[in-house]
Amino acid sequence: MRTASLSRRLFTGTLLASLLASGAAQAQTTVRVGSKIDTEGSLLGNLIIQVLEAGGIRTENKVQLGNTKIVRGALMAGEIDIYPEYTGNGAFMFSVEKDPVWKDAKAGYEKVKALDFQANKIVWLEPAPANNTWAIAIRKDVATANKLKTLDDMGRWIAGGGKFKLAASAEFVERPDALPAFQTAYGFKLKQDQLLTLAGGDTTVTIKAAAEQTSGVNAAMAYGTDGPVAALGLVVLDDTKGVQPIYAPAPIVRAEVLEKHPKIRDLLAPVFRTLDGPTLQSLNARIALGGEDAKKVAASYLKSKGFIK
Incomplete structure (x- = not known):
């Protein structure tokens, strides 16, 4: 009897350990997608979620989490894994506002990409051509x-x-x-x-x-x-003195997450390449003025471009 009881306990313990390990593994394979609280943040966050899901990557929806400080803080703390940020914000994040590099789309992207990876192991993926200044x-x-x-x-x-x-x-x-x-x-x-x-x-x-x-x-x-x-x-009103940096939207992701899911880069790059200014204006207007749900707007756009079925 004691032997049978011990066997049952061992089996139960093994099963519990297996379930816990399975749960931990599942948590590790889920990519938590955040975004800022505004209309475009919701749109871009939903685009990322749906593209990753279509590519076989399980996600957790944390879009419209808050303002820049809140969402950036969540990424730095490991509370989310990826969110859409803007290249021009690098000037503020790294206290280099006076550097003229932020007025150049390509140079500004390369600058923030290098700074953020070196300081925080955060990877800036390919940006959109739009300028959301x-x-x-x-x-x-x-x-x-x-x-x-x-x-x-x-x-x-x-x-x-x-x-x-x-x-x-x-x-x-x-x-x-x-x-x-x-x-x-x-x-x-x-x-x-x-x-x-x-x-x-x-x-x-x-x-x-x-x-x-x-x-x-x-x-x-x-x-x-x-x-x-x-x-x-x-x-x-025209910013004739070029006060504002160029704010090109780009997905940014924790390096350790990208290492586990390297195809994130290739899944998102072709989508963001299509997001020029007029395209984002049109999609944003459907949400802000047309009252359409950001999730549905994202889905219809991705389907129209052949990114998802």
Whole structure:
């Protein structure tokens, strides 16, 4: 009896160990995909998930996790494995904002790719050709009435007492390479009552606030690939001094994860090559204005290009 009981215990222990090992192995083979909280973040995150799944890589959906600081922190802490980032953010991440390399798409990519791998063992995969740079958009009626076409025009207009109120995220207001950089270059300084600071980083919300004149807002933080700008009656003012770096979207992945799943690189590269500015504007507009689900928009695009069935 004792022998039988011992055998059962040994069998049970072996089975439990096997199940635990299997669970651990499964966890290790699951790639956790994150993204930023905005419309484009959700789109790109879902594109990554669906392409990896179609390529036989199991994923865990952690899209729209938060702003840049939160998502970047999660990657660094090993809480997520991959997410779409922007090349120009390398200037801020590595405190080299004054380096002119960020104004060149290829050189900026190579710079952040080298810096991030050396410092953090994070791999930057092939970027998209789109430039999702930060911009300021203003209501078209205000721009027309005051002959505002560039940020130079806007700076002079504000300095001369023009009625201006900007909807933006806290990140845009506070980051030295965002609003502060525009203010320094174009000679204006917004007071607190000229700002409506909104939670998160979704430019759809800021653009709608300007379109609807929420709390007197007539201008908005925007991105170069935003779909809603023209559709909601706003215009992007030209950054004639080239204040902003080039922000090309690219998947970034922890090196140890890429070593386990090397085909991630080849699966994502052809997809990101197709994402130029007009393409992202169109896809973003379907989500932000058309009310379509980002997951469905990603799927329809990937199917139309033959990346998934």
